[in-house]
Amino acid sequence: MTPPEALLSARALTVKYPYGDVQNVVINELDLDLYPGQIVGLLGESGSGKSSLALALMGLARHPGIVSGEVNFRGKNLLKMDDEELRQIRGNSIGLITQKPRQALDPLVNVGKQISRVYRAHSQASKADAQVRAVELLRSVGINDAERRVNAFPHELSGGMAQRALISMALSVEPDLLIADEPTSGLDVTIQAQFLDRMWERARDANIAVLIVTQDLGIVANYCDRIVIMEDGKIIEDRLTADFFADPHTAYGKKLILASGAGTKSSNAEVAIATTPEILRVTDLRKTFEVEGGKRLQAVSKASFQIHKGRSLGLVGESGSGKTTVGRLILRLADPDSGEVWFKGERIDSISPKEFRKYRSKIQAVFQDPFDSLNPRWPIERVIREPLDLHTEMSKAEKAARVKELVSLVGLTDDILQLRPGSLSAGQQQRVSLARALATEPEFLILDEPTSALPPAARADMIRLLKSLQDRLDLCFIFISHDLSTVRELCHDIAVMYLSEIVEMGTSEQVFSAPSHPYTRALLDSVLFHDPSSRRVDRKIKAELEGEIPSPVDLPAGCYLAARCPMAEQRCRDDHQALIEIGPSRSVRCWKSVEASK
Amino acid sequence: MRRYVLRRLAVGVLQALGITIAVFFVIRALPADPVSRIVGMNPTEDSIRQARHALGLDMSLFQQLLTFLGFHGDGVFTGSLGTSWVSGSTVLSEIAITLPTTIQLIVTSFIVALVVAIPIGMATARRPGGKLDKGVFGYGLFAGAQPEFWWGLIFIFVFYFKMGIAPAPLGLLDPELTAPKSVTNFVLIDSLIAGDFTAFKSALGHLVLPVLTLSFLLVGPLLKMTQQSMSRVLSSEFILYQQASGLEKKSIGRSTLRSALAPIITLTGILFGFMLSGAVLVESVFSLNGLGQYAVAAVLNLDFPAVQGVILVISVISLFVYLGLDLLLAKIDPRILVK
Numbered sequence: 057m058t059p060p061e062a063l064l065s066a067r068a069l070t071v072k073y074p075y076g077d078v079q080n081v082v083i084n085e086l087d088l089d090l091y092p093g094q095i096v097g098l099l100g101e102s103g104s105g106k107s108s109l110a111l112a113l114m115g116l117a118r119h120p121g122i123v124s125g126e127v128n129f130r131g132k133n134l135l136k137m138d139d140e141e142l143r144q145i146r147g148n149s150i151g152l153i154t155q156k157p158r159q160a161l162d163p164l165v166n167v168g169k170q171i172s173r174v175y176r177a178h179s180q181a182s183k184a185d186a187q188v189r190a191v192e193l194l195r196s197v198g199i200n201d202a203e204r205r206v207n208a209f210p211h212e213l214s215g216g217m218a219q220r221a222l223i224s225m226a227l228s229v230e231p232d233l234l235i236a237d238e239p240t241s242g243l244d245v246t247i248q249a250q251f252l253d254r255m256w257e258r259a260r261d262a263n264i265a266v267l268i269v270t271q272d273l274g275i276v277a278n279y280c281d282r283i284v285i286m287e288d289g290k291i292i293e294d295r296l297t298a299d300f301f302a303d304p305h306t307a308y309g310k311k312l313i314l315a316s317g318a319g320t321k322s323s324n325a326e327v328a329i330a331t332t333p334e335i336l337r338v339t340d341l342r343k344t345f346e347v348e349g350g351k352r353l354q355a356v357s358k359a360s361f362q363i364h365k366g367r368s369l370g371l372v373g374e375s376g377s378g379k380t381t382v383g384r385l386i387l388r389l390a391d392p393d394s395g396e397v398w399f400k401g402e403r404i405d406s407i408s409p410k411e412f413r414k415y416r417s418k419i420q421a422v423f424q425d426p427f428d429s430l431n432p433r434w435p436i437e438r439v440i441r442e443p444l445d446l447h448t449e450m451s452k453a454e455k456a457a458r459v460k461e462l463v464s465l466v467g468l469t470d471d472i473l474q475l476r477p478g479s480l481s482a483g484q485q486q487r488v489s490l491a492r493a494l495a496t497e498p499e500f501l502i503l504d505e506p507t508s509a510l511p512p513a514a515r516a517d518m519i520r521l522l523k524s525l526q527d528r529l530d531l532c533f534i535f536i537s538h539d540l541s542t543v544r545e546l547c548h549d550i551a552v553m554y555l556s557e558i559v560e561m562g563t564s565e566q567v568f569s570a571p572s573h574p575y576t577r578a579l580l581d582s583v584l585f586h587d588p589s590s591r592r593v594d595r596k597i598k599a600e601l602e603g604e605i606p607s608p609v610d611l612p613a614g615c616y617l618a619a620r621c622p623m624a625e626q627r628c629r630d631d632h633q634a635l636i637e638i639g640p641s642r643s644v645r646c647w648k649s650v651e652a653s654k
Numbered sequence: 655m656r657r658y659v660l661r662r663l664a665v666g667v668l669q670a671l672g673i674t675i676a677v678f679f680v681i682r683a684l685p686a687d688p689v690s691r692i693v694g695m696n697p698t699e700d701s702i703r704q705a706r707h708a709l710g711l712d713m714s715l716f717q718q719l720l721t722f723l724g725f726h727g728d729g730v731f732t733g734s735l736g737t738s739w740v741s742g743s744t745v746l747s748e749i750a751i752t753l754p755t756t757i758q759l760i761v762t763s764f765i766v767a768l769v770v771a772i773p774i775g776m777a778t779a780r781r782p783g784g785k786l787d788k789g790v791f792g793y794g795l796f797a798g799a800q801p802e803f804w805w806g807l808i809f810i811f812v813f814y815f816k817m818g819i820a821p822a823p824l825g826l827l828d829p830e831l832t833a834p835k836s837v838t839n840f841v842l843i844d845s846l847i848a849g850d851f852t853a854f855k856s857a858l859g860h861l862v863l864p865v866l867t868l869s870f871l872l873v874g875p876l877l878k879m880t881q882q883s884m885s886r887v888l889s890s891e892f893i894l895y896q897q898a899s900g901l902e903k904k905s906i907g908r909s910t911l912r913s914a915l916a917p918i919i920t921l922t923g924i925l926f927g928f929m930l931s932g933a934v935l936v937e938s939v940f941s942l943n944g945l946g947q948y949a950v951a952a953v954l955n956l957d958f959p960a961v962q963g964v965i966l967v968i969s970v971i972s973l974f975v976y977l978g979l980d981l982l983l984a985k986i987d988p989r990i991l992v993k
């Protein structure tokens with residue numbers, strides 16, 4: 057079979073940024089061909105030039121960059137076209153979805169107007185027609201209440217909604233080439249899956265070429281036909297996906313595949329139900345926040361669980377589901393509206409902050425953004441020593457010894473002790489946070505997305521470290537994450553949260569091997585394994601959710617999932633669901649799942 | 655929206671009053687005695703006592719404040735700012751004459767400065783390092799290095815003495831003309847009302863050099879702000895995205911300008927408040943009897959009522975200017991909530 061003719065071929069493509077008299081070359085004489093119907097994944101370290109390439113393929117560069125070379129689109133060089141011809145191609149034959157959806161929208165103009173402007177730029181439609189079309193488009197990407205939303209300004213949309221608005225714009229004109237720069241980085245997994253599935257279908261049905269920039273090997277494995285890896289403005293590897301996964305050629309590719317080892321299907325060995333003494337118990341915890349207009353936002357509701365010695369609980373759920381708030385309530389960083397928190401048989405939610413101080417050394421935390429939680433002016437030695445100063449009576453020498461011990465415990469070396477947090481990598485910073493949290497030998501840890509802000513390789517290292525510490529120190533912790541594969545690897549028990557409520561609980565094994573709640577099933581099904589031989593798009597039946605997460609301010613009366621659940625019935629919309637036990641240490645908040653389990 | 659404006663006005667008036675009261679105390683704490691200026695050399699004990707009494711300085715500070723505010727007869731609350739100790743006419747009537755001169759000067763200067771700064775700023779932001787940009791950089795080095803009165807003198811020297819194309823820097827009108835009947839006290843407007851085009855032309859001519867001087871300096875910060883704001887917007891994601899969406903150049907240009915405008919408006923407001931009293935040097939160089947001149951004279955003469963009056967008036971005008979600009983900003987940017 058002869059290869060089809062390239063839709064777009066770039067030759068000696070170069071992008072430079074003038075900085076005073078120096079030229080910063082970010083894309084360096086690069087050649088690339090894109091074919092109709094083929095989905096290409098573009099990978100590379102941050103700063104390697106991925107986004108610049110994506111733009112340059114449309115003849116664009118960030119102000120004040122300069123694009124040179126050739127970009128032949130259907131045989132005609134974009135860089136030589138006059139303004140009008142180029143304008144006709146951009147946004148029409150070539151669609152773009154950018155990495156930062158909210159920033160891509162003009163903050164001063166409402167969304168409907170922005171969509172209709174783009175539509176009118178490529179059609180003869182009248183203003184009124186374009187407005188109607190804008191509503192249709194928003195509805196088509198699952199934004200409920202589209203008539204009202206067209207009048208919303210970008211700052212009134214969530215990142216996910218803005219992303220959908222952009223997606224709707226890019227797809228509305230039926231482009232021949234779609235360039236998507238990390239199109240799902242701001243989206244929750246279930247919504248990411250919805251979008252990628254659609255994009256994949258469009259590429260197949262309408263034979264469009266797609267270039268998708270991503271950091272996520274899962275996306276590449278599941279959706280891309282071909283992989284292109286960039287380094288320093290050049291392409292260093294350009295292969296078919298399956299070939300790449302079987303045998304990456306470049307060092308960066310090898311590193312990626314190695315790091316992804318942590319994200320494959322491996323799981324915790326079968327774990328029994330807890331028998332050790334209870335460390336932490338939370339009952340009926342509830343927290344609301346006052347929002348504008350005097351309404352109340354329900355962040356956490358009816359949260360009950362207990363954690364036993366040596367065990368770990370994974371709290372998973374999409375953004376805004378209330379995971380972080382649960383952690384903050386336990387740490388007394390916020391006060392619950394109602395409910396109780398018990399630590400080793402003592403109630404700690406209603407004691408005074410002063411009394412709580414004696415528990416601080418026993419309950420420690422590590423947060424998502426490592427840099428935010430480290431004092432940038434202190435050397436690492438002082439950062440790690442601080443809790444020892446606060447909570448222990450150790451002598452100077454003992455502290456110094458303990459600091460050294462901690463540093464090696466988290467896999468760092470002594471020479472970082474005199475550095476400041478700013479000069480460490482994100483992965484190292486997060487290890488320092490962990491060392492500090494472990495300093496006082498706490499009995500309980502809260503790890504709130506400690507791996508989410510890390511690049512893939514550092515994330516894999518961090519997970520390995522946590523796993524080994526878990527074995528060595530018999531740690532007891534809550535691990536908060538939206539990354540299911542990480543949780544699966546680290547946690548004995550799982551609680552799945554959706555819109556402020558725990559919807560399913562059980563041991564890791566139970567939940568991952570036999571998810572019961574429709575939300576859990578969709579969540580698990582949207583995990584993209586780093587394995588091109590088990591692609592989501594090849595699966596016959598997919599557990600999918602529709603539409604969007606409702607606002608936590610106006611919650612529905614019945615089951616919170618009813619509007620998105622494929623199994624929903626009238627009863628679901630009427631009755632609020634209770635968390636019902638369906639087996640030893642296993643419960644679910646869905647009457648249908650309860651019935652099915654009988 | 656109405657409530658927002660009313661609240662802002664109420665708070666602003668309280669602030670203006672607060673500032674004025676603070677000034678009231680501060681000038682009285684100065685180690686200088688206004689009475690000695692008024693009674694002249696070698697006064698008798700008696701004449702001093704009389705003068706103190708006449709000025710009300712023999713009352714306690716608190717009583718003086720109450721008088722000033724209008725609790726004993728006319729005062730701030732009844733719309734009076736008292737009588738000048740130097741001239742004997744009411745402070746309000748004096749401000750009514752000097753303020754329009756200043757406003758006329760600075761408003762025109764701002765219009766000129768904005769008309770120059772915005773297009774140049776936009777153009778140089780688009781082509782950083784271009785010829786125009788280099789020129790602007792040179793101007794920045796040059797203009798910023800000299801004080802404003804110096805530029806005023808240079809302009810007088812060049813355009814009046816050397817080239818003779820500007821009128822003498824003496825006041826608002828040619829001395830041989832009679833001033834048009836005062837209605838608004840803005841010479842430009844009054845001459846138009848009177849249908850006196852000779853006076854209008856003369857007034858315009860006399861404005862040229864002072865306006866040139868002030869706007870020459872105002873252009874600096876405004877231009878810089880326009881450049882910065884424009885290049886920020888130009889390198890923003892949404893402009894890039896509009897280009898990628900194939901929008902027309904005109905439409906993109908409009909979005910850019912609109913987004914770049916907010917910081918320029920804010921800066922204009924700040925500079926305006928500052929210029930109300932800060933234009934004094936230019937006023938002196940051109941012998942314009944404006945508010946700045948009046949304020950300086952009042953301070954030098956220890957004319958307490960005049961000082962207080964000027965401060966109050968400036969605060970109130972600034973209040974309205976800021977409020978107006980904030981409403982304008984809210985109109986441009988929906989993220990600014992005006993409730």
Ligand SMILES: Nc1ncnc2c1ncn2[C@@H]1O[C@H](COP(=O)(O)OP(=O)(O)OP(=O)(O)O)[C@@H](O)[C@H]1O
Pocket residue numbers: 345346353354355373374375376377378379380381382538608
């Ligand atoms: N201080 C606050 N004031 C108002 N609302 C808040 C506050 N803190 C959290 N919320 C809201 O509470 C809800 C739960 O937030 P939380 O941060 O716990 O979610 P999460 O699951 O950790 O999300 P993510 O994955 O994005 O971190 C969200 O709707 C959030 O906007």
Ligand code: SF4
Pocket residue numbers: 573574575615616617618619621622623624625628629633645646647648649
């Ligand atoms: S209760 Fe109904 S709507 Fe809710 S999850 Fe179960 S089946 Fe779906």
Ligand SMILES: [Mg+2]
Pocket residue numbers: 379380505
């Ligand atoms: Mg969170």
